[in-house]
Amino acid sequence: MPPPKLTDRIKSIQNVRLAQSSSTWDIQIGYPDSSKDGSITTITPPSSEDISNPPLALPSLTHPHIHLDKAFIHSSPEYAHLLPSSGSFQEALSFTTNAKQQFTREDLLRRGEWLLAESVSAGVTAMRAFVEVDSAVKFTCLEAGLALKEQWKDSCEIQIACFAQDPIFSGEFGEQNRSLVEEALCNYPGIDVVGTTPYVESSVEAAKRNIEWAIERALQLGKHVDFHLDYNLDPERGALVWHVVKILRESRWTTNSTRKRVMLGHCTRLTLFKDEEWERLAREIRDYDLPVSFVGLPTSDLYMASSPSASSDQCPHHRPRGTLQVPEMIRRYGLDAVLGVNNVGNAFTPWASPDPLFLACLGVGIYQSGTQVDAELLYECVSTRARKAIGLPSASGLTLRPGDVPDLILFYDRDETGCEVSRPRYSVADVIWDPPARLNRDVLRGGRLKPAALPGWSLDTRYQFA
Known part of the structure; x- marks a missing residue:
């Protein structure tokens, strides 16, 4: 079984929510060296707010x-x-x-x-x-x-x-x-x-x-x-x-x-x-x-x-x-x-x-x-803290910043019930208290997206490719 084939490099992700922020943001990713993964260059207010149901972007x-x-x-x-x-x-x-x-x-x-x-x-x-x-x-x-x-x-x-x-x-x-x-x-x-x-x-x-x-x-x-x-x-x-x-x-x-x-x-x-x-x-x-x-x-x-x-x-x-x-x-x-x-x-x-x-x-x-602050710490313990503990470069927290490696999860609110009902996760606590199914997680590694092998799945228009 071959590993998943990742998409081309993503240059920006539009209208996403970040940890500890009620606003939406655009994330830009740069690739200074063609042989290496990218890094987040800037995080700016959204250029457009036409995209509905913004996902929550967190470190992988x-x-x-x-x-x-x-x-x-x-x-x-x-x-x-x-x-x-x-x-x-x-x-x-x-x-x-x-x-x-x-x-x-x-x-x-x-x-x-x-x-x-x-x-x-x-x-x-x-x-x-x-x-x-x-x-x-x-x-x-x-x-x-x-x-x-x-x-x-x-x-x-x-x-x-x-x-x-x-x-x-x-x-x-x-x-x-x-x-x-x-x-x-x-x-x-x-x-x-x-x-x-x-x-x-x-x-x-x-x-x-x-x-x-x-x-x-x-x-x-x-x-x-x-x-x-x-x-x-x-x-x-x-x-x-x-x-x-x-x-x-x-x-x-x-x-x-x-x-x-x-x-x-x-x-x-x-x-x-x-x-x-x-x-x-x-x-x-x-x-x-x-x-x-x-x-x-x-x-x-x-x-x-x-x-x-x-x-x-x-x-x-x-x-x-x-x-x-x-x-x-x-x-x-x-x-x-x-x-x-x-x-x-x-x-x-x-x-x-x-x-x-x-x-x-x-x-x-x-x-x-059981508090929201507890939930954020628990997420760090399987994410940024865990990555740092094994000696890899890691973000200092859950809020993304310029310079961070674009290894990310975007948490969506797609219908996972078959009942045409979806429940959004607005915060890190929502993700920890009741983790969403994998079909609601878009995974980026080094700025490239792992496509989901799911019926009806297609690339979200918020992804802009280099």
């Missing part, structure tokens, strides 16, 4: 943390014997290990295209995609991921994270896994990120070696580093985040020495922190100028991250869950935190959608964040 969406190779395993008949039976974390690890034995390039490309097509149509124009390298799959997932990165580059900027899901310092295959990751990092220049999972190691000492190795190699190779970290709700287990901060500090990984960033995913153990622990963590990150971001992954965390004291047999109604309180981390402690989809359609997360707006909408309930 970002996946800061998503697994490309494990997507939609449950949608493929060949994996029917690996559907969840208990829903436990250990079962997910086991079933995924078994599924990986069946991975082929054709299968990986097919499921990867499903994920990319649904993401791009939702408005995602950038993502960090994890692909696994280990003794089971060798380089098969990585090579498929790199092929998709190239094929879909016009529609979506894909960062490839070479990911060690399995132990690299313990277990029967630890040394082989680490050797394969080393080989991948040396031989595949398309890799952008070193990713590991310290908590799968057999001991705290091995987990710390995992962290130290990943930070050292990422610094040496000039790549981002991304940890799946502290994925538990066990108050008896110490948080490894302190060791990450310690090694980053000792290795002099600061915003002054490298532009590469550090991402910490899951971190559900941190939800047990007291206020003084949060203040200490924020202070150490700030004082040592560490470019650290946290990504909350609610759809996976709520499904998987249960307390070790919870037992469906002894106390069936006591099932606490944990996921990072992202708005609180931003507002109260000044930490950089975003939201990510993580997994879709596999044993780790058999539910939910690749649409980041679904995730932001879910956040309204999870975080009890």
Whole structure:
């Protein structure tokens, strides 16, 4: 399946609404270099107000943390014997290990295209995609991921994270896994990120070696580093985040020495922190100028991250869950935190959608964040903040400005009911509280429009082409 063919370059978009503005505006886009995407040059009052139903123009969406190779395993008949039976974390690890034995390039490309097509149509124009390298799959997932990165580059900027899901310092295959990751990092220049999972190691000492190795190699190779970290709700287990901060500090990984960033995913153990622990963590990150971001992954965390004291047999109604309180981390402690989809359609997360707006909408309930200002923050967490967290140039907020990359979503009020009724979304809050269907989202990447494959869809006259 080929990626979508984008339109010619757009030079202006007439009569659109912007965040935090009741007026309509014209957006002009310039292309100073024929080989590169454009940028917004000016935003001016409309030259004409003859166009009805002006859409709301917002920055596009970002996946800061998503697994490309494990997507939609449950949608493929060949994996029917690996559907969840208990829903436990250990079962997910086991079933995924078994599924990986069946991975082929054709299968990986097919499921990867499903994920990319649904993401791009939702408005995602950038993502960090994890692909696994280990003794089971060798380089098969990585090579498929790199092929998709190239094929879909016009529609979506894909960062490839070479990911060690399995132990690299313990277990029967630890040394082989680490050797394969080393080989991948040396031989595949398309890799952008070193990713590991310290908590799968057999001991705290091995987990710390995992962290130290990943930070050292990422610094040496000039790549981002991304940890799946502290994925538990066990108050008896110490948080490894302190060791990450310690090694980053000792290795002099600061915003002054490298532009590469550090991402910490899951971190559900941190939800047990007291206020003084949060203040200490924020202070150490700030004082040592560490470019650290946290990504909350609610759809996976709520499904998987249960307390070790919870037992469906002894106390069936006591099932606490944990996921990072992202708005609180931003507002109260000044930490950089975003939201990510993580997994879709596999044993780790058999539910939910690749649409980041679904995730932001879910956040309204999870975080009890129901104000309009809350909605704008949640949108940023799957858009501009998420894009910045993975090290890409990003707008500073949701109101578009000259100089911004024209990666945009225009939210329309087309009839999606078949009843000749349409309901407009006038604000960011309207978009977050009840996300519109994909047919109501026009997606621009670099100033070029992704056409919608829908009956009766045609180019809006507000688009003027270069």
